Amino acid sequence: MSAVRAEVFVQAPPSPRTRGGWRLSNPGLWLVVALCALYFLFPIWAVAKFTLELPGKGWTLKAYVDVIKEGDVRHTFWLSVQIAFYTIILSLALMLWTVLWTMLKLPRLQPVVEFISILPYMVPPIAFVVGIAGVFRPAFPSFIASQWCLVFFYAVLAMPFTYRSLDAGLRAIDVRTLTEASRGLGAGWLQTIWRVVIPNLRSALLGATFLTVAVVLGEYTIASLLLITTFPVEVAKVNQQEIFGGPALGLLSMLVVALMFAVLGIFTRKRGGTNAAAAFV
């Protein structure tokens, strides 16, 4: 009996230096981290050095200041922000309702909706834009000529991210019980979504929002082939014309997206909400 007791006491509490089964002193772990860091950070560092250390001028922000001063850059950035905003509204309005409804009322359709949500992954953007232009141009020429048509196409492109983020968020809360509790207390569906679902999905909605912004700020093919100059198209143009301005602009747009995710990370950590993880799906 005493031997058993001794064995129990010998078991030390988990070491604070152990995370997820890895010992922090494991050299293999550090090698993997170093390689990943090198792979991702080296190109960024190279771009930063290239754009910040100009020949004959040393370290300077001139490339960034010059490129931001350009009217076309500011105009296209503002256009992309607006397109991103409307895309988020459309995408969330469609997907929140769809995911919630299939989860609550049509669970058998969930695999079908999930499959549809990943279709934008499967169809190459070039095929997508050729297809939609072929269909919409003869039928709705003014629609396809408008810059706002991108909102609809980007909502489709963002669907995999929006769907997954919302699906994970809704699974993290017992949405069936919560919606039934709300309805039982007298709330209609819109009140239930507004007062119960959305407040408990804040992290997942933020995740979906930022991923959509990332899609819009990074999409080039569709906008370019539809002859609409969005921010990414402008970045490509500047890249061809200005040796330092192009990479500077690319780095800036990447920093904007990174900043958004950092804000999301801080927000979800502060709340410690039930669906913090879902935001990053």
Place this chain on the structure above:
Amino acid sequence: MSSLELSQVRKTFGGTVALERLDLALGEGELVCLLGPSGCGKTTALRIVAGFDQPDSGAVFLAGEDITRRAANKRDMGMVFQAYSLFPNLTAEENVAFGLRLRRQSAEQRRQRVNEMLELVGLSAQAKRYAPQLSGGQQQRVALARALAIAPKVLLLDEPLSALDAKVRVNLRDEIRRIQLSTGTTTLFVTHDQEEALAVSDRVGVMSNGRLEQIGNPTAVYQDPSTSFVARFVGTVNEIPGVVGSDGKSVEVGGTTIASAGAERFAPGADVQALVRPEGLLVAPLDGTSERGFPGTVVTAAFQGAVVRVKVRLDGNDALVSVDAPVDSIEHPNQGDRVRVQVAAHRAFIEPATTAEPVAAA
């Protein structure tokens, strides 16, 4: 007029019948428990009353008004769920105020009602806490306060205690009954726990395979079951072989004649088995002073507080018989003791002797 009534309610899921023409009526201020095993249809019945599911046929009436097709949010019912259902983004008091806010009550009215309800469930001190900061029992009490705050016409309780540990369950069970009596709210309580159902109900409805097998006050359901299923599901029973008496109304079991409402279904002299509860049996020493009962050997004798649960293997029978003897009425029998099991019950449910092996009455 009944406060709540289900009439001929039928519900199927795919090809499976969940409810088969259920008739149920609750009087004003009454607490009725639907008791049954998983899949018997009790939760389906509750969800149909709440408006979360629609019946295939039949109707639900609230104070005489047909509400079968009325939306869940228009029914004025409060519900406590099996799963914790507090809105995680709201504090306990905000949860309780949720239904009041929807009813556009003023801030002062809401504050008063919330305080009253939280006091009723004994959680005034936890008013500012969020759901994750409350224990399971506290969460269910807040859920109860939230359901009662809107002064519902009917309170629906869907196994609200099943996620709690045993001690909290018993405390909260008693508290629910106290609160229900004090508010006089008509209540439909669904549970699979027979002890819970018998302890809190005015009436217990026992369900099986979508049908209501029996409904009555807890004593009647326990002591005078109308079907074999009810006898077996509510409490423990022993299958004791017997013979239907010549009058066709009684049954002779181990030398004791007891009444049985079901005896007329059998011909006089037919072999039957009586379903007798452990407290309806006695353990007597096998000393030759009595010829009544069945001889057997004690297998275990477990002290359970007020009674000793004695398990006896009757001679010539592999099945064990459970006897609950009041702790001060017998000498504590030991394993291996030879005893005589006698029938003390006044009545028992009987069924055909299909499975029981004959036991030689001494």
